[in-house]
Amino acid sequence: MKIRHVKDGVFTTVDDVELTTTAPEEGFYWIDADGEDLQILQPLFSLHDLAVEDCLTEEEQRPKIETYDNHYFIVVNSIRFDDEEIFLRALNIFLGRHYIITVTNQKINELRAVKPILWEQEVSEPDRFLYLLIDLVVDNYFTVSDRIEVKIEKLEEDILMHTKRSHLSEIIGLRSEILWLKKMLGPQKEVINILNKKDLRLIDDQLQKYFRDIYENAVKISENFETFRELMGNLREAYQSSIANRANEIMRVFTAITTIFIPLTLITGIYGMNFDNMPELHWKYSYYVVIGIMIVLGAGMYYLFRKRDWI
CATH class of the missing domain: 3.30.460.20 (CorA soluble domain-like)
Known part of the structure; x- marks a missing residue:
């Protein structure tokens, strides 16, 4: 005190x-x-x-x-x-x-x-x-x-x-x-x-x-x-x-990635059917051509999505 x-x-x-x-x-x-x-x-x-x-x-x-x-x-x-x-x-x-x-x-x-x-x-x-x-x-x-x-x-x-x-x-x-x-x-x-x-x-x-x-x-x-x-x-x-918004951004990226891989999956699905009459199967450069097409297709779709601000 x-x-x-x-x-x-x-x-x-x-x-x-x-x-x-x-x-x-x-x-x-x-x-x-x-x-x-x-x-x-x-x-x-x-x-x-x-x-x-x-x-x-x-x-x-x-x-x-x-x-x-x-x-x-x-x-x-x-x-x-x-x-x-x-x-x-x-x-x-x-x-x-x-x-x-x-x-x-x-x-x-x-x-x-x-x-x-x-x-x-x-x-x-x-x-x-x-x-x-x-x-x-x-x-x-x-x-x-x-x-x-x-x-x-x-x-x-x-x-x-x-x-x-x-x-x-x-x-x-x-x-x-x-x-x-x-x-x-x-x-x-x-x-x-x-x-x-x-x-x-x-x-x-x-x-x-x-x-x-x-x-x-x-x-x-x-x-x-x-x-x-x-x-x-x-x-x-x-x-x-x-x-x-962040969840939407993540879902948009995942959707874009899935969309890009859809045509690539289609191509691999076609060439994975093992039919006998598929001329490209026996062509010497078929593997490289298909891989190149897939790369160009994927890159083109990615460029398009970026240009339109989708991803």
């Missing part, structure tokens, strides 16, 4: 034995904790049992906001994309009048990235810290969105140029990730909308206007992933079309 007193964006480390529920004269406390630390923090700040229970669960958390008498409990999902799988990590936040507690079970980059912003903007209020943190979380969705878009474009190019069976599993996997993420974006968008519209006494009225900008970004992100869902459907159709 890391306890910091934040005043004008400047951090001062506080020992846990010095931490009290009494509000500091200026600034606020930022407590970065994990699940085990809640045993100490819950009685100290009267954190609600249900909120603490949600922090301790290892299952994926649905974004939400709960308002209690002396604090708010907010859950948002941070996103990470490693080019193979999308990960959502729950960021649990307790917001009080003079403190903010962030509880995570895994490392979240936004908590590290928010520090220089607090210093740059000389932040001294926990509600403004909340705004900056959620703004970073939502902005990171745009970064992941851009990377997913690049991956989709590359996958589309690979399918059109060199279709492989492995592309289908990539399409199905990425599509399921996008659908799952889009499902989680809905509740998170609603949480931000509540921060934008609902009368919340622990958040300054002027600051609520800034949450409107975050909400608009959340809507854009949701629309982006809806577009990605449609693109994945188009990619699947393109894959199936490419496979069908």
